[in-house]
Amino acid sequence: MLPISRRNLLLGAAGAGTLPFLGDGRAGALASDTAPPPRWVGAGPFDYVYDPSTFDGPRYLNDHTLIKAQGRWHLFSIVGRSAPRGESPDSTRETSLAHASAPSPHGPWTTHADALTVAPSYFGEEHLWAPHVVEAGGRFRMFYAAGGASGAAINLATSSDLFTWTREPSGPLFRGLVARDPMVLRVGGEWVMYYTELSGPGGRHVVACRRSADLVHWSEPGTVFTDATTDTTVSVTESPYVVERDGWYYLFIGPRGGYEGTDVLASRDPFHFDLSGYAGHVAGHAVEAFADGDTWYASAAGWFRGGLHVAPLQWRDTPPPWQSTDNPVASLDAAGRLVVFALDASDRSMLRRVQLDPDTDTWSQWEEFGGPAGAVPTLGRNADGALEVFSLAPQGANLHHRAQRPDGGWYDWEEFGGPAGAAPAVARGADGRLEVFALSPGGASI
Known part of the structure; x- marks a missing residue:
């Protein structure tokens, strides 16, 4: 049996059972009919703001999340041991989630003990990927991708202080073909989870969604975006991240245009995105968009970039130029x-x-x-x-x-x-x- 990794997980899905998707997930536009036109999205140069390496060697970050609590920013992220130059890291060894905090996105960042480490006794966890944290009802909820021989799973852990985390006793929230990279957003009166999936065995790359009233019980899946490619070995709908601004929803997905590339799609309907809504490109991997006061940022991390990178995020009336990562x-x-x-x-x-x-x-x-x-x-x-x-x-x-x-x-x-x-x-x-x-x-x- 192949070891479970973020890449060959896609290959294993070709022989799995059919995923019961609910059509295209279209739910009708929830935004006002008087919404202004969508903005174009771009980013300035990225600054390297946090190195997660420790005394025993260099480490890298990948899919991550940032949340501000009590005036301080907290970072949670996939973390792994950096590979020798010219090689890719082994994602099967991503078995803990890093934690750091800082007074601002640019730091200085303080490294804390890893937030979670893999627990094989917890319903067969073999890896820990792509955490996303939200606060609701006075508690923090961390959604993360896990799984192994039992299949891909989206799990939940909760905390009152962002330092001590307790896994949901009932086990995974749900399983899927390659379900990973969860992101949760409040839309109207419900919670919506966006995540990476395949449309079916040997199917296309999609961004799927599920809905919940309590962040524990989730609906059957719907599809909010389907990519045209039929190559199931190289995902192009990873790290979905959705932001709402002025009646428009912006979906950040990648890797597109290279490993360190993220496309932005705009839509009035948070349950339907397509390429006709192309709204820009950010030259980073696993990009997240967030605001600190009135200032917007894009954060990025990946196998070959060490730690956390932060850039000013630009909402423009005119299209930004495509920023190639080939330099010089x-x-x-x-x-x-x-x-x-x-x-x-x-x-x-x-x-x-x-x-x-x-x-x-x-x-x-x-x-x-x-x-x-x-x-x-x-x-x-x-x-x-x-x-x-x-x-x-x-x-x-x-x-x-x-x-x-x-x-x-x-x-x-x-x-x-x-x-x-x-x-x-x-x-x-x-x-x-x-x-x-x-x-x-x-x-x-x-």
């Missing part, structure tokens, strides 16, 4: 030298560095290259080997480009056209000319 970019120039271009994380300026001697690996110092820098630049090489650099304006407007001269110098920056919503893709056609493709603002077309 490199190519050979007309003289055959390796040239590297990168964004400065502090102010989004563009920098350049040139390899002066490949035999001794001697490089120039970083220097400012100028031009707009709204996203990581894209490089193209003309038929004569000269480089062209394409870059997006900071507010996601037009593209600009700068071409290398035959003598190795550079012409001035020129506006290239648009509007564009992302850094372009550039390739050389059969006739030697460059062709440029760009996503429109909002991703409606290319």
Whole structure:
């Protein structure tokens, strides 16, 4: 039997029983008909704010939750031992949930004893994944994914102080094919749990939901989002997180556009989302959105990023540019030298560095290259080997480009056209000319 992990759990579901989904879960829009248009969602640069490593080695965080209580922020998260460079961690060894607290999302964070450790005697727990904590009736409820040979399960533990947790005596709240990554939101007069699932054996990736009046007894499942892909081995509906603002509901899901990518979908109906409601992208894994007073943040964590990362979350009237996680970019120039271009994380300026001697690996110092820098630049090489650099304006407007001269110098920056919503893709056609493709603002077309 395969060990249960977040990835091969999907494979095991192909032979499981059918999950009794209730249609598409549509319940009608609950928001006012006078709601304003949805906002576009984006995020600024992420800051690394908390390292969970201990005296006995480096640790990473993954799916997590943040809750503020008595003026202090508390973090609960999947935690595991970091893998050697180039390898993925073993998620079957994620058997405890980390706990830390801080006066603000940016810290300083204080590490506490792990909130929960796996209890095999508790209905066959073999792992602890994706905690989510809410407060109701003077007690805190932690929902988390567990399971093993008995199948995927969503479990519940309660606490009065966020430090001591007691599992629900009756056992798992429910089981599913690959049920995991629960998130609970108050909608109207009931509680709604969103979680990751498959539509059936060998089916599609979905975000499922269940409803409850008391946070213990839950309805049969419905489906709020179905992805078009039929590849059941790579999930793209993980870490669902829903936020309500001004009569609109925003669903954050991933990994999309890469491991460290989260799409945002907007809907007036908290029980129905689709790609026509695309409202933005955040370049982070397991992203959660939360407010501290009037300031909104996005938090992110993942296998390859160590601990907790926090970025300003932006609610915009215009589409934000797609922020690629590929930084820096490199190519050979007309003289055959390796040239590297990168964004400065502090102010989004563009920098350049040139390899002066490949035999001794001697490089120039970083220097400012100028031009707009709204996203990581894209490089193209003309038929004569000269480089062209394409870059997006900071507010996601037009593209600009700068071409290398035959003598190795550079012409001035020129506006290239648009509007564009992302850094372009550039390739050389059969006739030697460059062709440029760009996503429109909002991703409606290319």
